[in-house]
Amino acid sequence: MRTVRLVSFASSLIATLSASVSAFAQSAPPAEAPSAAPAEAPAPTPAEPAAASASGGFSLGTDGASASGSADVDATPAAERTPTEELEWRRLSLREHNSLSGAVGLLHTRSALSGAPGTFRLSFIGSGYAGTGFLCNSDTPCPNPSGGKAAEDDISRIGAGLTLSVTVAPFLEAYAGLHSTATSSDQNRPGLLQVLGDTNIGVKAFTPARPDSIFAFGGSAELWLLNGAGDIGLNGDGTSGSFRLLGTADFTHRQDPSARLPLRLHLNLGYDLDNSGQVVLPTEKSRGMRVTRTERLGMNVNRVDAFTAGVGVEGVFEVARPFVEWTIDVPVNRQDYTCYKSRTYSGDGCLGDDAGFSTTPSRVTLGVRATPFFDGLGLLAAFDIGTGATSSFIEEVSPQTPWTLYLGASYAFDTQRPQTVVERVEVEKPTPQPVAPPERFISGTVTEKGTGAAVPNAIVRYAGRTLTGMVADEAGKFTTGNLDPGSYTFSITADGYRPGECSATVSEAAPAGSGAPQAAPGAPSAPAQPADVPSQGGITMVNVQCELEALPKVGNVVGQLVDSASGAPIAGAKVTITDKLGRQLSLESDAAGSFRFENVVPGTAKVTVELEGYFTSVNEYDIRPREDARATIGLNKRPKVANVVVTANELKLKQQVHFQTGSAVILPDSQAIIEELAEVLRSKPEMRLEIQGHTDNTGTAAFNQRLSQERAEAVRAALVGAGIAADRLDAKGYGQDKPLAPNTSEANRAKNRRVALIVQK
16 A cells, blocks of 8 residues: 655745755845836827837736736737836746746646747746555565565655846846755665756747737757766766747736736747766666666656657646646657666556556646745645556666655746836916927838838938938837928838828928828829827927839849950850849840849859850859849850760870869869760760769779769769759769879879769669
8 A cells, every 4th residue: 555745844844944945035136116206297199109128029918817007918019018117027937937947838738829029937846756666566576685485665756946037138037046856765776866956947939928918939948967877977878958839828918907817828849868867877787787766766767768748737826826737758769778678677568568657757846936025035835646658667777756745935036127117297387388380290100002011211301402311210200300391392212112202291290180291292192191280398299101113023134255265355255144033035145245134033054055066065054133143154166176075985085184182173274174074965865874073093902992982973063063964973983093004103194184974874
């Protein structure tokens, strides 16, 4: 019968954690309370926009029951938060705490959310289990160290983990942890098994939350550095890794307060590259037998990898966040570990024969995380209930304890000091105040005609006026300075667009509904604009939209043909371009040997040049939008006597292909022989060649073998570039193994450095 000693372990864990909680509480930074503003405060102007958040648009789900009314904070984009909203948002961020691995989440399940950029979280979590008859009982007996019939084991296990995480950007979190366990069993020798200082380091990337967005997605990757068994220091062979895909549905993150629910759902899918079995190999070799399942539990040893999955449900309330989660680790024998059924310990099975839910580690977790005293401090209590691998065991996998109690404390802090919030208060004055002179501005947006897409960084100039122009921002917006009444025309230019104009009229007076902007004569038409909008304090803002027509996004090829030997221009050659869509266009070079192809779609284009008395030249160019690809093409004359002789078994070269010394780079003087080879192969479409590379005996045999292979492949690539089908050409290097003459003189070595073309078909 299994006996559970839950109460005793709970009290010992509470005592262990109390010191850590006290230390966290003493180190909490004092919060700066908002201060009241002076009674007199000037009204805001266009030059005083609301303070923008430094978080770059990241938004954190709020607690649904926030007593301060801060539930509205998350629905506001970072760029539109008031200082008060920004302060409240960062305060709520301090309620996010670490999971066991160190990433923000529940206990085992990780969240696709994080804290505000610049926040840190330090966490200590202790765990404990005690019971009788867990690994050794009548159903799964263990060898009795003292001899005789196997007895029920008496096992106790305690663990501790210290983790740190930091949100370094609105989309990135880094974390690390240090983990130790101690397991005691009266049916094992030694009776105490300790794992001290296993370390994990990881990063988590995620989609920054947006206003009125429920779903967030991300992924994490971490490295596990394991200590060796029976010695000091890390065991490199045991280094392991873990990868997770993360998803979170946050129903507290809704713009409409009435649609919010204090609920979050989490989903994790992942894979663990687990090499922990490597740390016990020296022990097993010295014993001549494999470690027991008690030792597998005590040292967290697995022989296989695992697919992992987890789901979690979290209630998000002001003081407490209860949660429930279920996680499972499905073993995968990537390491090809061999389990012999006849050699296993009594009560152990093998993955190949006994795989199933009962032998697969899984657990249900019930827990709560509370923030009862002040923001930043978090207290954790959780209880694991094993649902697999608690009574049926396989040799490849560490057992799952029937239950585990977790108690922890964590502290989150913000490196961005809270700013004093000054609230502007309008106070009725007993005496009339002087009226400020009216101010008039034009606010414009530059967009692409036909699509409405913003045109960033456009240059905006005043037409016919000696006023300083402006540059539109990344959203295509610009705002003028204070203007006198009158009509204003703007000349707009931007890279990739035709120049355009737009106009607006600033009225003398600024009553509501008057002063609509007018289009300038001959300027591109623009949609109807709103009228002058007078604002408080005599400020008038006139809106105008300026449209630009996009230039075609194509490129050009500009080139010249010259004789390779003399450098003289070549006129009258047929030049054909084939674009990436397979379309062709031909023209002739002019008297200066020049040619030009316009409106070529971006991508790789092939230019083929043909002229009687010259070899056909084929070249490829990378075409970029609105750019000229410059090409100077040298044509090689056909020799009076062919340099390529066709025989039944070989294409013999009267002139060898030349390479740079010690490399596979073909020299320019060999371009003519390559083009002549290509012409012969085009005339014999049925012919298939083996291109052989040979060297002399200078250097090592291994170097010569590699060099000959690279040179054969270089010739093959040159012929493919000249239009010969790749499947007609094989490249093979023979190194120094097949000399034509003994390597006893420089003349003989020159003969042996060659490219041979053997006819295969």
